[in-house]
Amino acid sequence: MAKLQNGNELIFRVAIAVPVYRLFDYLAPEQFESAHIKPGIRLEVPFGKAKKIAFLVECVQHSDVAIGKLKRVERILDEKPLLSTKDLALLHWASRYYHHPLGEVFSAAFPVALRQGKSVVIQAEKRYALTGAGKAIDSELLKRTPKQKSVLEKFQAHQHSLSEAELSAWNENWRTSVKQLVDRQLLQLAASSEFGASASESIIRNTALQCNPQQQAAITAVCDSLGQFGVFLLEGVTGSGKTEVYMQIIRTVLERGQQVLVLLPEITLTPQLEERFRQRFTVSIAISHSKLTDRQRACAWLTMQRGECSILLGTRSALFTPLKNPGLIILDEEHDASFKQQEGFRFSARDVAVVRGKLLNIPVLLGSATPALESLHNVDNKRYRLLHLPERAGNATAPVLQLLDIRNKRMQEGLSEALVAEMRLTLARNEQVLLFLNRRGFAPTLICHGCGWVARCRRCDANLVIHYDEGTLRCHHCGQEQRLIKHCPACKTGELTPLGLGTERVEKVLAELFAGKTIVRLDRDSTQRKGALENYLQQINQGSVDIILGTQMLAKGHHFPNVTLVAILDVDSGLFSIDFHAPEKLAQMIVQVSGRAGRAEKPGRVIMQTRQPEHPLLTTLIRQGYNSFAKTALAERKDASLPPFSYQALLRAHALDAEMPKLFLHAVAELAQEHSKGHTHILGPVAAPMARRAGLYRYQLLFQSSKRPELHALLNVLMPKIEKLKQAKKVRWSLDVDPVDLY
């Protein structure tokens, strides 16, 4: 029935994933079951010359477009919406709050396979398990086939079946070895009853730890509020047992027959947490992150939607996964910048999670050792409730932080003699050392000693980074690469010298200074191969590594029990950024890296090399801790009327043409002046801190207001007008609400 009783055509108003703000009207399909027509269902519609997937927003009787011009919906893909009414409301909210086209927001909520219109009948993944023989065999007997041996050991350590997705997440090249082990009758396809815990089975596999009183208080607070909305900030120093708290709360949620969504900042952290969860819980756990295939992600999404899985572990993009019986949302390392999407639909997974919790009427638990200033501010405002774990759990003690003044000290590739001596003492006790340097490559600059020529990227306002291992010069901003040159192209005679430090360079000097010791470098270059990071982490935990050197990759969550000395080689480079977020990020980084020291029985030390030993950020952090730092930093933000004491939105524009972005933003600024009632400051346009990147000229315009509603009211008026500006067609532009990175 396509026609209404009065003979009019019924019109489907739909959202389509294209970067425009409006919705689109279509005629109802020739044939349909009206009971199926609910907001949120997926449709296939003709769009330009192609077909696109659309999401039904509403059915209306009137369109502003003449009926004769409307095209017809071709196909209805879903019998009922895959998202609940509340989750649909969440998407509408997010589209309004981030001023982002609804179609793109919808699209972000669905896994790629479903976005492309694939059917929702997705075959369950295969799972594998040990046979009786596989359980009994000593893995050493497979030592001639190391790949099979390692797969077998993985299964033996788990003691339960593993899905294709879990195996892929662990090691991309599992298939051949698994097949060989099946042929040898050490592995078998797991019975499907293994998938998911049966009702009679208990939820818990291992007994929980005996919690300390602070942990217990946190658990009780959250458990008491299950079934209603509330935001909890679990502030616990690294190693204070936050994960244990999560697990005990999750247990209660599972016992209520509800599901839990757990979000993590990094893909690399999922395997460890997954492992701990699997050791604790017998229920089925779904995993979702960008390294999985489209099919695997769709599968995880649908099993949660149908209530076939109880726990979802995922990264930012998993936030919108529908839950049949939602019980709790946990965001671990809530301060982490990767919870903010930095392109396209630029949402903050933390902030949207809070709104989702409110709509679903369930608690949201945010955990961190170094909470974001916004979150602490929300505690001060009584919007979030603080749960505090001030001490390390078990017998571990907090590491001792110390500044090492390197002014006028002899340095060898970034290492002071005092630090080298400390490293030797640590290694002599058979303990591990971790060195942190947040710059990969050999050196960030190649300069001519004769004429001062510097190797610059042709497409960016940036220097090329030397990568000796590969013999290349590489731009870290656009990826451009060229052969490492030997002679200065400007004066032809001068000697080219590397300037500054990168991890590759430090690795080389470590190999000389600590001959015979095993050194592992962990950065984006050394861990590119899939499974490489996991292998390194395994080596480190087995104790076969003496010195670990790495970038921010090290700062996150990893547990290195035998590391007792941590050194931050160049803390000063973080002290002079122009972004007002920089001190917060630096303090978080220092505390997180420090948290890698002395996590087990042995006490840990942290040495920071600095030429700024009196710098207030460093001294506050060391003498009084992160919380005092945060209080000071919040006071400074307040004085300067910066977020969270004001609200910002950043409009970015770029183009090949040097002038166009500026002209466009000038036009926007003019419009904004016209419509702003004086409450919103319009700052700029100014060139972006990196004014040219990948050949594009970049400008930005900042809106700032002391009142959030004022800012959004202005943006509501502006966005449709901006779209229509004639310059808008000649630039790429995007709006970033609550930007965390002003670059």
Ligand code: ADP
């Ligand atoms: P976080 O997540 O805060 O870094 P974890 O939950 O990983 O901390 O705990 C750190 C270590 O302390 C782990 O090895 C964990 O098993 C142990 N632990 C946690 N809670 C307790 C407890 N109540 N008693 C003894 N050990 C504990």
Ligand code: ZN
């Ligand atoms: Zn030269």
Ligand code: ZN
């Ligand atoms: Zn470049």
